[in-house]
Amino acid sequence: MHHDRYDNPLSTQSAEAGQAYVEGVDHILANTFGGVEAMARAVDLDPEFALGHIGHARALMYANDMGGARAAVDRAAARSHGLSDRERSHIHIYVLLMSGKPVEARAAVHLHVRDWPRDPLVAQLNCQVFGLIGFSGCAGREAEMLAYTSALAPAYGEDWWFLSVHAQSLCENGRPDRALEVMERSLELYDGNANASHFKAHALYEMGETAAGRTYLDDWMTGYDARGLLHGHLSWHAALWALEQGDMTAFWRWYDGGIGPGTGPGSALPINVLTDAAALLWRAELAGQTIEPERWQAVSAYATERFANPGQSFADMHAALAHAMAGDGEALAKLAEASGGFAADLVRPVARGWQAVARQDWEGALHALTPVMADHARFGGSRAQRDLLELTWMLCLLRLGRKDEAKRAAATRRPVFAEAAPLAGYA
Known part of the structure; x- marks a missing residue:
């Protein structure tokens, strides 16, 4: 045997x-x-x-x-x-x-790992922000992920894969310092683990370590096959840090090298192509950069092609942004009335919020987004990915002349941005 x-x-x-x-x-x-x-x-x-x-x-x-x-x-x-x-x-x-x-599968995974915790191709289904817990749409899903990986920990010990996914659970629950320690151990055991490299990038992002993060990731990715699943998303992290340092040459090199639709070797999953591209373009605009309409139109067209019907709420949130910025009112209206998806009740107001942002109706955007801010973790994805909502909400406050409130929002909701948010007009 x-x-x-x-x-x-x-x-x-x-x-x-x-x-x-x-x-x-x-x-x-x-x-x-x-x-x-x-x-x-x-x-x-x-x-x-x-x-x-x-x-x-x-x-x-x-x-x-x-x-x-x-x-x-x-x-x-x-x-x-x-x-x-x-x-x-x-x-x-x-x-x-x-x-x-997915609901039945998620429950079955919980039952399976009680008897066979060291069965990683099953255990992993409930791990990470894109897993069955991460995309459940349930309130408290970040805490559930940490409870899940913590319960598995005794069965895995010093296993490089498990340490990396447990570290992400720690990071998403506000413990990036401890997460970084755990991820460093995972990388010591196997430096080729792209999950650990990815989650280390998240921890450094949460700690505001822009220069250190950029240096680390630029170096680590030199040895990572461009056909690897995470190459496009790791490029997203690198591009974000380049943007924060004002290095737009590097930003566009990363974007055009494997993030945007039709770029790179095409190894990224469609959900990553859509969400990473839309988020990067919007984060650049938030930072004061001008984005050519053709770029938004390309992302909007990709969303229409790959996510024509609402249902994957994390993708729908980003598709709505792309449609709003590209001026595709018909596609946007479909999402503003979405009834399908694990967080459709959040997709609808966010779609209306993006529409108001595109019109520079800051009061309308603030009104649409404010109820969503209470628990946008239900969308899934990481804190870093959902910062496009946090920063947009702060932008609305800035545009309405409520700068002190924007700074209080950063200090209470996202302390990493309290002193220096990557947002034009904030400093």
């Missing part, structure tokens, strides 16, 4: 297939390029290897091949007879996920 790196038995008679699976899992957990190829090799070596097909499905999901992922899950389900309870539960969770049942 062969085992994975976490001592779980694997139902394959091929040592080579088992080793390819282990390699593929590590690529998935580290967000490095090569997961699809490793998992494809595992099932080529043993076509009856059910978890190999699940691993292949997970890798294909990260490669944005959802049709291929569904087919791989179907192949795994067809081979589940006679497997262990763990493996059948593992497969069942992916069947739920691919059947469009």
Whole structure:
């Protein structure tokens, strides 16, 4: 009987297939390029290897091949007879996920990890800000993520993958200093872990360490394959720091090198392309830069192509921004009336807020955005990503001549911006 790196038995008679699976899992957990190829090799070596097909499905999901992922899950389900309870539960969770049942899948993950906590391709589904907890739309989801990873901690100990995701939970719950310590340990164990590099960038952002963050990320990314899943989003972090330092040459180099629609090797997921591009362009405008209309139009067109129907609320929030800035009233109106999605009740006022911002109706924008500010964490994403709402709200106050209130808002809601917010007219 062969085992994975976490001592779980694997139902394959091929040592080579088992080793390819282990390699593929590590690529998935580290967000490095090569997961699809490793998992494809595992099932080529043993076509009856059910978890190999699940691993292949997970890798294909990260490669944005959802049709291929569904087919791989179907192949795994067809081979589940006679497997262990763990493996059948593992497969069942992916069947739920691919059947469009995220609530049921999330609950099933919680049950699974009680018995088999060291099953990372299941455990990871509830981790991180884009996971099943992160995109649940539930109030208190940041605290739930920290409770979840804290409960798993005894089972993983000094594991490089687990340390990185636990560190992000700490960071998103207002403990970036402790998160940085944990992430540094993850990187000591495996410096190639793109998740740890990514979450280290978040911790440095939360601590206001612009220069240190930019230096670190610029150096680390020289060794990261541009086809890696996180290359575009890590470029987003680097571009934000370049913007804060006024280095627009570097900002546009990052944006045009793999962030904006149609740039780079095309490895980023559509949700990252849309949200990162829209957020970067708006953060640049907030900082006083002028953005060519063509850039906004490109992001708006991408949103219409990839997210035509409301339903993914984090994407919808950014799509509404792109449509408002590009002047696509029809697409924006659709989101302003959205009824689908885990946080549709927040998408609607935010869409109206972006529309008011585009008209420079600051009073209207403030009125639309204010109720959302109480719990915009329900959108999902990180604090850094949702700062486009925090900074826009502060911008409205500034434009209405309420600078003292804007500064109080920064001091109480986002202390990292209290002294120097990346917002024209704030200093």
